[in-house]
Amino acid sequence: MGKGEFIIKRILQLLLTFFIILTILFFLFRLALPDPTAGLVMAGLTVEEQEMVRARFGLDKGLFEQYVIYLRNFVQGELGLSFHYKAAVFPILLEKLFNTMALMIPAIAVSYIIGPLLGVLLSWKRGSKIEITGIIGGLFLRSAPVFWTGMIFIMVFGIWWGIFPTSGMRTLPYEATSNLAKIMTLDYLWHLFLPMLTIAIYYLGLPMLIMRNTMLEIMGEDFIELCQAKGLSERRIMYKHVARNALLPVVTQAAITIGLAVGGQVVVEVVFSWPGLGREMIQAVRTSDFPMAQGAFMMMAGLVLVMNTIADLLYSYLDPRVVLKGGSR
Amino acid sequence: MAYTKKRSITARLKYFKPMLIAMTEPFKVIISDPLGRIGGIVFFAILLIALFAPLLATHDPNQMNEKIEGGLIPFAPGSDWQEYQVIGKSPLNDLFITEDSILAAADNGLVYKYTAATGWQEEEIAPGINLLAAATHDGLEIVAGEDGTLYLRKNELNWHKQEIPKQVNINDIAIISSDLAYAVGNDGLFLSWNGAAWEEIDTGVNRHLRSLSFLHQNDGIVVGDRGTILHYRDGEFQPPSFQSFTDATFRDLFSVSYYKPEQAFAVGERSTIIGYDGDNWRIMPNSESRTLKGVTHVSQQEAYAVGLRGTVLGFDGTDWETVPRVTRRDFRGITFTGEQGFIYGVEPYINELAKPSGEHLFGTTHLGRDIWSQVIYGSRTALMVGILAALVVNILGVTIGLIAGYYRGVLDNLLMRIVDIMYGLPLEPFAIILVLIFQPSIWIIILAIGLLTWRTNARIIRSQVLSIVERPFVKAARVAGASDARIMLVHITPNILPLAFLELAVAMGYAITAEATLSFLGLGPPQIYSWGTILHAARLSGAWRTAWWWVIPPGLFICITVVSVFLISRALEVLTNPRLRGGRDIAPGYQKSKDLLPDEQ
Numbered sequence: 028m029g030k031g032e033f034i035i036k037r038i039l040q041l042l043l044t045f046f047i048i049l050t051i052l053f054f055l056f057r058l059a060l061p062d063p064t065a066g067l068v069m070a071g072l073t074v075e076e077q078e079m080v081r082a083r084f085g086l087d088k089g090l091f092e093q094y095v096i097y098l099r100n101f102v103q104g105e106l107g108l109s110f111h112y113k114a115a116v117f118p119i120l121l122e123k124l125f126n127t128m129a130l131m132i133p134a135i136a137v138s139y140i141i142g143p144l145l146g147v148l149l150s151w152k153r154g155s156k157i158e159i160t161g162i163i164g165g166l167f168l169r170s171a172p173v174f175w176t177g178m179i180f181i182m183v184f185g186i187w188w189g190i191f192p193t194s195g196m197r198t199l200p201y202e203a204t205s206n207l208a209k210i211m212t213l214d215y216l217w218h219l220f221l222p223m224l225t226i227a228i229y230y231l232g233l234p235m236l237i238m239r240n241t242m243l244e245i246m247g248e249d250f251i252e253l254c255q256a257k258g259l260s261e262r263r264i265m266y267k268h269v270a271r272n273a274l275l276p277v278v279t280q281a282a283i284t285i286g287l288a289v290g291g292q293v294v295v296e297v298v299f300s301w302p303g304l305g306r307e308m309i310q311a312v313r314t315s316d317f318p319m320a321q322g323a324f325m326m327m328a329g330l331v332l333v334m335n336t337i338a339d340l341l342y343s344y345l346d347p348r349v350v351l352k353g354g355s356r
Numbered sequence: 357m358a359y360t361k362k363r364s365i366t367a368r369l370k371y372f373k374p375m376l377i378a379m380t381e382p383f384k385v386i387i388s389d390p391l392g393r394i395g396g397i398v399f400f401a402i403l404l405i406a407l408f409a410p411l412l413a414t415h416d417p418n419q420m421n422e423k424i425e426g427g428l429i430p431f432a433p434g435s436d437w438q439e440y441q442v443i444g445k446s447p448l449n450d451l452f453i454t455e456d457s458i459l460a461a462a463d464n465g466l467v468y469k470y471t472a473a474t475g476w477q478e479e480e481i482a483p484g485i486n487l488l489a490a491a492t493h494d495g496l497e498i499v500a501g502e503d504g505t506l507y508l509r510k511n512e513l514n515w516h517k518q519e520i521p522k523q524v525n526i527n528d529i530a531i532i533s534s535d536l537a538y539a540v541g542n543d544g545l546f547l548s549w550n551g552a553a554w555e556e557i558d559t560g561v562n563r564h565l566r567s568l569s570f571l572h573q574n575d576g577i578v579v580g581d582r583g584t585i586l587h588y589r590d591g592e593f594q595p596p597s598f599q600s601f602t603d604a605t606f607r608d609l610f611s612v613s614y615y616k617p618e619q620a621f622a623v624g625e626r627s628t629i630i631g632y633d634g635d636n637w638r639i640m641p642n643s644e645s646r647t648l649k650g651v652t653h654v655s656q657q658e659a660y661a662v663g664l665r666g667t668v669l670g671f672d673g674t675d676w677e678t679v680p681r682v683t684r685r686d687f688r689g690i691t692f693t694g695e696q697g698f699i700y701g702v703e704p705y706i707n708e709l710a711k712p713s714g715e716h717l718f719g720t721t722h723l724g725r726d727i728w729s730q731v732i733y734g735s736r737t738a739l740m741v742g743i744l745a746a747l748v749v750n751i752l753g754v755t756i757g758l759i760a761g762y763y764r765g766v767l768d769n770l771l772m773r774i775v776d777i778m779y780g781l782p783l784e785p786f787a788i789i790l791v792l793i794f795q796p797s798i799w800i801i802i803l804a805i806g807l808l809t810w811r812t813n814a815r816i817i818r819s820q821v822l823s824i825v826e827r828p829f830v831k832a833a834r835v836a837g838a839s840d841a842r843i844m845l846v847h848i849t850p851n852i853l854p855l856a857f858l859e860l861a862v863a864m865g866y867a868i869t870a871e872a873t874l875s876f877l878g879l880g881p882p883q884i885y886s887w888g889t890i891l892h893a894a895r896l897s898g899a900w901r902t903a904w905w906w907v908i909p910p911g912l913f914i915c916i917t918v919v920s921v922f923l924i925s926r927a928l929e930v931l932t933n934p935r936l937r938g939g940r941d942i943a944p945g946y947q948k949s950k951d952l953l954p955d956e957q
């Protein structure tokens with residue numbers, strides 16, 4: 028199987044999977060809730076507006092026809108009208124997604140820069156106290172529920188010491204003309220610190236231990252022995268030969284983690300009142316805002332799938348043997 | 357087939373022997389690994405906590421715990437209100453100050469006496485009876501209470517029970533001189549003491565009389581229920597004159613303070629304050645609304661009234677103003693003599709946000725609920741969800757992995773595509789959607805975890821099955837004519853059980869965290885305690901920002917449980933990867949690394 032063929036196959040697979048997820052979502056919603064606009068009556072929309080929304084969703088038609096309309100709307104980027112905001116869901120979700128990314132990407136970047144470095148240290152100092160401390164520490168950080176560490180950080184840094192804000196993305200009220208303007212400030216960095224720390228600590232353990240394990244595996248390979256025979260210094264062997272080869276699984280894991288983090292760190296957004304996708308979804312559930320919840324879920328699932336595919340493609344690019352094997356990971 | 361003889365059940369059972377052996381193997385492995393042993397012991401301890409939760413819990417987790425104590429707040433005019441002090445376990449009903457001692461009557465027949473030399477001393481004189489009144493004069497001490505109980509002593513000798521005409525509650529006493537005292541009680545009772553015997557004086561009313569205050573032996577005021585106010589003058593009772601009649605004049609009055617012939621105050625229900633100017637009683641407006649239980653004068657220009665929920669009102673010569681609260685507990689009265697005064701009480705109150713103590717090991721919530729008991733009961737939910745969800749995950753994962761790996765081909769392809777789809781569904785959002793559509797319940801959480809996380813197990817089991825199917829013994833079984841089901845069950849399953857055990861432990865750790873997370877988001881059922889819901893409640897109340905004892909214990913329990921499960925699964929990896937038993941060394945003095953963390957879900 029050639030490289031191009033592999034990429035095309037993976038992308039087709041991605042589209043098929045996403046299509047099936049959309050289908051599952053459709054039937055889950057339609058079967059459990061025959062009339063999702065019921066919530067609109069309470070929301071106080073006029074009869075015309077209700078009819079408009081019903082027509083937009085095609086609720087007056089048969090189930091299969093509804094399904095086709097649902098798919099067509101999705102392809103056109105029409106995710107419906109939020110009951111709560113009385114506005115189109117998609118632009119709102121895009122902004123929330125940006126906010127989520129503004130939190131997740133720095134956090135994952137921090138953990139995937141520090142984590143592998145610590146991993147190198149652990150494998151280098153194998154069998155020492157440093158390694159044991161690192162492993163046990165990593166284990167504990169990994170087991171602590173992330174919302175709990177977040178609460179404790181807020182309590183200690185935000186309330187007892189009062190050096191970091193306890194919620195939000197910016198000090199209210201603020202004005203920003205664009206998303207970029209919103210994050211190009213010190214105020215944002217100040218708000219970012221605690222939630223970022225919380226997530227970074229949670230994600231730190233995984234790259235650290237992956238790095239350590241892969242390093243130890245590679246250190247047993249023949250070419251390292253050759254390097255030693257050549258008389259290279261230990262530091263040079265470690266960083267130039269071992270670490271470079273051990274980075275591969277860490278890089279692919281980083282891609283998968285970004286995908287998962289968008290949907291997987293709802294709690295952190297809730298704890299820190301970060302105006303992201305996850306918090307929006309929880310609010311949508313509380314206010315029975317079905318189009319919003321559905322749209323947010325589609326966006327999260329789509330991101331997970333895309334990032335998984337990117338991870339696969341990255342892996343095949345970095346390690347061509349994968350393509351020859353032909354399978355997924 | 358030539359071999360068709362029916363075999364007995366025991367003969368059939370023997371084919372499961374390898375499976376049974378495979379079942380015990382994991383436990384041996386856990387015990388042989390030092391860290392695994394620690395994990396096993398900790399997990400077993402938490403299992404025991406969950407099993408014996410009702411015994412270990414010190415309180416009902418739903419009970420709003422009340423606290424009863426006899427407390428007082430000393431004050432002196434012109435200075436700040438002092439700290440709230442606890443002097444005993446029974447609420448104080450009356451307190452009388454003299455120059456060198458303080459006498460207090462309390463619930464449950466207790467009397468507290470303070471002298472500078474001894475401090476507060478407790479004495480029980482009338483078991484089971486609440487003492488409502490106390491008075492002292494020149495070595496003479498009288499306390500009285502429910503059901504006509506009245507005790508008297510002179511010069512610190514023994515208390516003597518007094519005979520009185522009516523067996524009703526006595527609410528207040530005033531000693532005028534060493535041979536004259538008055539007392540009021542329920543049903544319009546008014547008693548006079550002549551140094552030897554108690555006599556009833558007819559008041560003309562039959563309402564409960566609550567309080568009396570005398571300027572001298574022939575001039576006093578008595579107040580009681582339904583706005584009763586009586587002036588005692590020269591051995592006779594006279595009805596009062598009101599400036600105006602309003603609803604407030606018919607409210608129950610609980611306390612009176614008669615300072616001089618042209619000034620007196622009476623207080624009662626719904627923050628009623630009535631003032632006397634020598635001729636008329638008049639309603640005095642104020643901004644409070646709670647019942648006032650006590651009033652006292654400090655000077656003509658200064659008076660205080662106290663009541664429920666820590667209410668204190670101060671009189672500045674013309675108006676009553678609210679004094680900032682020292683505590684939110686209910687006061688039963690206030691008294692002032694000479695230079696010092698006391699606010700006393702208190703009613704039972706909700707022991708809210710109490711710090712950890714012997715009574716409440718982890719403190720209490722904002723509703724006075726015991727956090728230790730909640731955390732103990734929470735372990736049941738955590739383990740139940742953890743074990744059930746892990747079983748669902750494992751049964752699904754093993755079955756699907758087994759079928760996919762054994763049959764291969766189209767079926768395998770189909771099942772693995774389903775696994776791919778499952779990888780596209782993030783857990784928390786999916787659970788949120790399920791809760792949106794159905795109702796929050798523990799089963800939704802188990803369902804969400806079970807439906808979504810078998811994907812990893814199925815993949816791992818499948819790859820194991822793929823390699824086992826190629827082994828000679830499977831081929832031999834097939835040649836011998838064994839059915840597919842038999843090969844899968846008898847020949848392959850025992851070989852994947854160790855892996856299944858490992859995956860069970862991994863899934864359990866994951867399920868416990870997931871349950872805590874989903875409950876924290878408020879997706880769990882509100883009536884069941886779990887570590888996540890405790891933290892959810894703490895967050896909802898807003899008190900978590902200061903009440904660290906409410907936040908730390910549940911999270912710590914989650915941590916410890918998950919770490920113990922991690923340690924167990926780490927020990928179990930030896931089963932699935934025999935290289936870990938210390939075979940091929942990669943570097944001198946180095947044992948092949950163990951994957952410490954389970955797969956990222």
